[in-house]
Amino acid sequence: MYKQLSDFQSGARTNVIMTSIVKELTDRDMLDVAQYFASSGHVASGDDKSVETEPSIVAHGNPTKNVVSCAVCHGGVDHKAGAPFLQGLSASYLSTQLNAFAVSERHNDSGEQMRNIARNLTETEIKEAAAYYAGLKGRTTGVTWP
Ligand code: HEC
Incomplete structure (x- = not known):
C-alpha cells in the first residue's frame, strides 16, 4: 500500500x-x-457469484506464452512480497487493472512483472481471473496466506 x-x-x-x-x-x-x-485484518467480502474452481490461468498460467501462474505471486501457492492480495477486489477493478497493464497505461510494476503477464492474457483469461478473485472471500491484509 x-x-x-x-x-x-x-x-x-x-x-x-x-x-x-x-x-x-x-x-x-x-x-x-x-x-x-x-x-487491521480487513476481511474482504467477495461477491456472491463465487467461482468454485481456480481457472487454469490462475492455477497453472500458460507455459506456451511464458505466463506464470497468478497464484505464484498473488497467493494460493505462495505469496511473493510486493504482490498485492487480490481476493475480494471487484471484478471490474481487477479487469481494468489487467487491461491497463496490458497496454502499459498502468506501468508502476517493478521489472514489468505484471505488464509482461497481462500482455499475454486473452480477454477470456482476464475475465476468468477477475471473476475468480472477486468471488473469493478472505482476508486481504493483516495475514499471510496459509
Ligand atoms: C511474477 C509475479 C506476478 C505474477 C505471476 C502475477 N502478478 Fe499480478 N502483480 C504482481 C505485482 C508485483 C503487482 C504490483 C504491481 C505494483 O507495484 O503496482 C501485481 C499487481 C496485480 C494487479 C493489480 C492489483 C491492484 O491492487 O491494483 C492485478 C489485478 C494482478 N496483479 C493480477 C494478476 C493476475 C490475474 C495474474 C495471473 C494471470 C498475475 N497478476 C500474475 C506480480 C505478479
Whole structure:
C-alpha cells in the first residue's frame, strides 16, 4: 500500500481521484495509513457469484506464452512480497487493472512483472481471473496466506 501511495504521489501510477488525494500527504502519513491497513485484518467480502474452481490461468498460467501462474505471486501457492492480495477486489477493478497493464497505461510494476503477464492474457483469461478473485472471500491484509 505504501508503494501504491508513493507511486500515485510521484506520478508513476495515475488516477484522477487518488492523485489528488495523496498530493498533500507526507511520507509519514503514507507510512501510517499503510501500517493501519496492514494491521487491521480487513476481511474482504467477495461477491456472491463465487467461482468454485481456480481457472487454469490462475492455477497453472500458460507455459506456451511464458505466463506464470497468478497464484505464484498473488497467493494460493505462495505469496511473493510486493504482490498485492487480490481476493475480494471487484471484478471490474481487477479487469481494468489487467487491461491497463496490458497496454502499459498502468506501468508502476517493478521489472514489468505484471505488464509482461497481462500482455499475454486473452480477454477470456482476464475475465476468468477477475471473476475468480472477486468471488473469493478472505482476508486481504493483516495475514499471510496459509
Ligand atoms: C511474477 C509475479 C506476478 C505474477 C505471476 C502475477 N502478478 Fe499480478 N502483480 C504482481 C505485482 C508485483 C503487482 C504490483 C504491481 C505494483 O507495484 O503496482 C501485481 C499487481 C496485480 C494487479 C493489480 C492489483 C491492484 O491492487 O491494483 C492485478 C489485478 C494482478 N496483479 C493480477 C494478476 C493476475 C490475474 C495474474 C495471473 C494471470 C498475475 N497478476 C500474475 C506480480 C505478479
